Structure formats: structure tokens, C-alpha cells
Amino acid sequence: MSETKPAQPNANVDLLDDQLGYHLRRLSVKVMADLSDALEPQKLTPADASILFVIGANAGMTQSEVGKALGIFRANMAPLVGRLVKRGFIERRTIDGRSQALKLTAAGAAACRQAKAAVREHEDRLFGSLPAVAKRKLVKEIRALWQRDDVP
């Protein structure tokens, strides 16, 4: 038997309903699922796409720097970047014996552009109903909450 998506809540989730963390999680899951679908035609995961975006905007960054910018551990960057190199989207240039600068190839730049279009469409599909001002305010609030370093 196949199964449809878990339905809307029709039950009392008690204390959870007042929890910002709970609702952030539920929304984030929905957003990531839609984003995965949006990138599926390109066979890119959300992590793949975010790496292309960062390298595209910062040619010459090292793998570690890209990981830091995105909150991805060094150990997890290795296979992600490795796949993108193997697919011909990223080129490595040796800086010194241990560091390598990353940049997009022509194919990578094209994939990056296409992914950006898909992401914009996805973002608009999910959040297009929000007035631009309200969305910018939300972005600012959410960003401030995760970028604070006073709470680990």
C-alpha cells in the first residue's frame, strides 16, 4: 500500500502548540520537502545547491570556508564536493599542500543559474502570499535568532 502525506493536525498537541521550536520544525520540513522536489529534475539536493550558490558568489573559497558559511561539517563537505567535482560542476585549484580553492565550471555556473531559478520559484510558491514587507521582516527575525551566538 502506498501512503499519502501525514494530514493536517486535528488533535490537541498540547504544549507543542505554543512552542516556536515545534512550528519552526514543521514548517522547515515542509519547505525542505518542496525544495527537494524543486531541485529533483537537476538531481541536486538542497545541500548541493547551497554549495553551488556559495561558490558561485565567492569563487576561490576553500572547501572548509564554504562549509563554515553553510554550517556543514568538514567531514560532510568531502563527499558533497566530491560528487559535484565528479559531475563537472566544480573545479579545484591547489592553494598550498592542503587547501584547494573552489570555483564553478561553465557547466556548474549553468547548473547554479538553473537551481537559482528553481529556488526562486519554490520560495515564491511557498511564501509568495506574504507581502514583501512582512516576508523581509520575518527573514530578519529568523536570521537574527539563529545567528545569535550568546546562546549555544
Next chain:
Amino acid sequence: MSETKPAQPNANVDLLDDQLGYHLRRLSVKVMADLSDALEPQKLTPADASILFVIGANAGMTQSEVGKALGIFRANMAPLVGRLVKRGFIERRTIDGRSQALKLTAAGAAACRQAKAAVREHEDRLFGSLPAVAKRKLVKEIRALWQRDDVP
């Protein structure tokens, strides 16, 4: 070598910085990590705790109903509930040949109370700096975004 948490972004993440979905994801990851730590003393995962909360507030719900309320697939509920039954936190009562009503045992109710205290403390640690009014507004906005059913 051990490794510390990926640092704050100091690089241009380009289009990502305007994306609500990106910031929701970053914040959600941070929140879930802190919540996991908060529940670790009880050896409960966030999913475990959410199940205890829902059953605690809705004694007699079936496993499927709990899953629907939380957005957890039936197939994934089985091992989650199974573990909580094995630990003596949940009791099953047969409704008919295929459904079973769930309720908390005394130990489960105690664990639920303790988890609620941990969750409140965690939520306050992360979001306590927000004025109550602002937090309620955020909760309302985020909840509305994921509960909409006009966009899959």
C-alpha cells in the same frame, strides 16, 4: 581531531540570504540540536517527547492518529511507540482487531511532566529574549505557513 560547531557565516551566501526557507532551516537545526541536548538526560528524542505530549493530552488516541497529529508516518510510528511501550511509558488497549488506544502509564506521565519542564526551559533559553507579544505573533505566522493546505 575533534571539531567544534560550524561557525557563524562570514561569507556571502548570495541569494540564500534573502530566502526565508534557508533561515528557517538554519534556525530549526539549531533549535533541534538544543532540544536534543535538553532531553538527553531522559534518553528521549524530540520525536519521543512529542509523542508523550500528544498521548498525555489525548489519552485513547490510536497510534495512527498520534502520527497524523505530529506529521509522522505510520511506518515510523511503529518503532517509536514500540520503544516507549518497552520502556513502560505507554500502554496499549485493544479497540478492535487492528486498532489500539494509547495512554501514558504512571511512569510515562512522570516522564512527560519532566520532558515538559525540560522543553519549557529550552524554549525559554532560545526564545526568552523575545517579548511575549512578538513571540506569539511569530508562532502564529509560522504555524499559519505550515498548516496551509493550498500549497502542497
Next chain:
DNA sequence: TATTGTTATACTCTATAACTATA
């Protein structure tokens, strides 16, 4: 036929430890 619970399986993402080699 549809529903409940289950098992098996797969993939993404996050995370830690440990290794190599370079600096």
C-alpha cells in the same frame, strides 16, 4: 476495498573520531 500496524529498506542530514599530509 480500505484501514491499522508492521517490517524492510533507502536517502538526507547531522555529528564524532581518527587518519594523512601539510603548515
Next chain:
DNA sequence: TATAGTTATAGAGTATAACAATA
């Protein structure tokens, strides 16, 4: 000693398919 990249490994969460038992 510290850093960059890598490998191996683990765990949580999400997801699909398929099965048995039951309604």
C-alpha cells in the same frame, strides 16, 4: 601544534513499498 581534507561510522528523521490481519 594547528589546519585541510578525508574516511569511517553512527544516529535521527523522512519516505516508499509491501505484507498480514482486520473492518
